[in-house]
Amino acid sequence: MSETTPTFEPERARRAVRQGLWTIGLTVLAAAAALLAAAQHPLASQALTDLRGRAQASSLVAATVLMSFAFVIMSLRWRALMPATNKPPVFGLTSIILAGLLLNYAVPGPFGELAAAWFAHRRYGLQLADAMASGVGARLIGLASAALMAALIGLFAPLPIDPRLNDAVLIGAAAVGAGGLMLLALAARPAPIIRGVDRAVNAAAGPGPLRTIVRKGLGAVRALAEASHRVALGGPARLLPALGWSTLGHFTVIAGILIALDGLNATPSPIGVAFTYAITTASSVLLFALPGSQFGWDALFATLLSQAGGASEVDALATAGLVRAQQLLYMVIGAIAVAGLLRQTLGPSPGHPAGPPPDPATEHKPGAPR
Numbered sequence: 001m002s003e004t005t006p007t008f009e010p011e012r013a014r015r016a017v018r019q020g021l022w023t024i025g026l027t028v029l030a031a032a033a034a035l036l037a038a039a040q041h042p043l044a045s046q047a048l049t050d051l052r053g054r055a056q057a058s059s060l061v062a063a064t065v066l067m068s069f070a071f072v073i074m075s076l077r078w079r080a081l082m083p084a085t086n087k088p089p090v091f092g093l094t095s096i097i098l099a100g101l102l103l104n105y106a107v108p109g110p111f112g113e114l115a116a117a118w119f120a121h122r123r124y125g126l127q128l129a130d131a132m133a134s135g136v137g138a139r140l141i142g143l144a145s146a147a148l149m150a151a152l153i154g155l156f157a158p159l160p161i162d163p164r165l166n167d168a169v170l171i172g173a174a175a176v177g178a179g180g181l182m183l184l185a186l187a188a189r190p191a192p193i194i195r196g197v198d199r200a201v202n203a204a205a206g207p208g209p210l211r212t213i214v215r216k217g218l219g220a221v222r223a224l225a226e227a228s229h230r231v232a233l234g235g236p237a238r239l240l241p242a243l244g245w246s247t248l249g250h251f252t253v254i255a256g257i258l259i260a261l262d263g264l265n266a267t268p269s270p271i272g273v274a275f276t277y278a279i280t281t282a283s284s285v286l287l288f289a290l291p292g293s294q295f296g297w298d299a300l301f302a303t304l305l306s307q308a309g310g311a312s313e314v315d316a317l318a319t320a321g322l323v324r325a326q327q328l329l330y331m332v333i334g335a336i337a338v339a340g341l342l343r344q345t346l347g348p349s350p351g352h353p354a355g356p357p358p359d360p361a362t363e364h365k366p367g368a369p370r
Contacts, residue, residue, distance in 0.1 A: 008118035010342055012111075013103060017335045020106030024328050031321070047314050051264065055318075059263025064326050067256035071097055071330065073249035077142065080241040081134035088124040095337045096120055101327075102334030105294070113139065115338075122345035133226075138242060143282055144183035145246045150278035151177025153271060160269045160310045169308070176282050188239060194226065253277060257305075260322055264315045272309035276301060298324055 038044035075093035096119045104112030117132035154173025161169060186193055254274050261268045280301045302320040305311050311319065
C-alpha cells in the first residue's frame, strides 16, 4: 500500500465496539418504541395484527439463514483475491468480515476495511498490503456487480412501477450502471487511472482550500487504484472467481428476500425485488461517509420494494425490518469477533511482537510460520 495508508489502532477498535453496541441498543429501543406507538393507532394496530396472522415463522427463519450465507460468500470473494500462496480458512475470514461490519457501523469511513486487513495480516500471516488490497478489491467488485445488475434490470426489464416513475428509474439505473462500469474498470485496469490521477494532482498543485480538497479526493482515488493494481497483478484467475462469488452472494440475498415475502403470504415481482436489492446495495457506499445513513438505506429499500417489487407497504416495511434485524444481530456477533480477534492478534507470535503491526517492508511473507 502507499505511504499514506493509515495505521490500525486497537484502542480505537475497542471504543468502536462499545459505541457500536450502544448504537445497536438504542436502535432496538427506538424500533420497539415506534412499534408500541403504532399499535396505539387503530389502522396501524390492525395492520400489525394482520401481519402477525400471515407471517410464517419457518419461512422467515429460512430466509434469515439463507441471507446469512452471504457473509460466507463474501469471505470466499475476499479469499479469491488473496495471493495463491496464502489462502486463509473461509470461516476465519467470515468472522473477520463480521468484525469489519460492526466497525464500519460504529465508525464512519473505511475503518472496518482497515481493521479486517490488519486482523487477516496478524492472524494468517498475509502481508498487510495484500490483505488491504484484496479487501478493497472485493468491495469494489461487489459494488460494481450490484450496480451493473441494477442497470441491466432497470434499463431492459419490465418493472411493475408507476409509469410516472419510469424516467426517474431509467435515469437512476443508467447513472448506477455508469458508476458500476467505472468501479469495474478500477478493479480490472487501475494503471491508466493511476496515471490520470497523478496528472490531475499535478494540475491541482498550489495553495488554496479548494485545491487542497481536490488533492485529498484524488489521493483517495489513487489509494483505491493502488490497491486494485496489486490485486489486478493476479489477472483474471483472481478477478473472475471473485466476480462469480459476488454474483452468487447477490442472488443468495435476493432469494432470501423472496422467501421472506413468501412467508408473509405476499406475491412480489422477482425481477422487481432483484432491482430493489441491487440498486440499494450499490448505494450502500454512502455508509462509509454518512453516519446514520443506515436508516436512509432502510427507507429506500422499503420504498423501492413497494414501488418496484410489488409488495404492499406493510410487507415492504416488515421485510426491511427483518433485513435490518439480521444486520444488527450479526453486528453483535461482530462485536464478539472483534474482542476475540484483538486477544488473538495482540499476543506475541513468531515474527511479530505484541502491539502495533510491523512495517510492511519488514513483515514476514505469506506462508511464513506463525
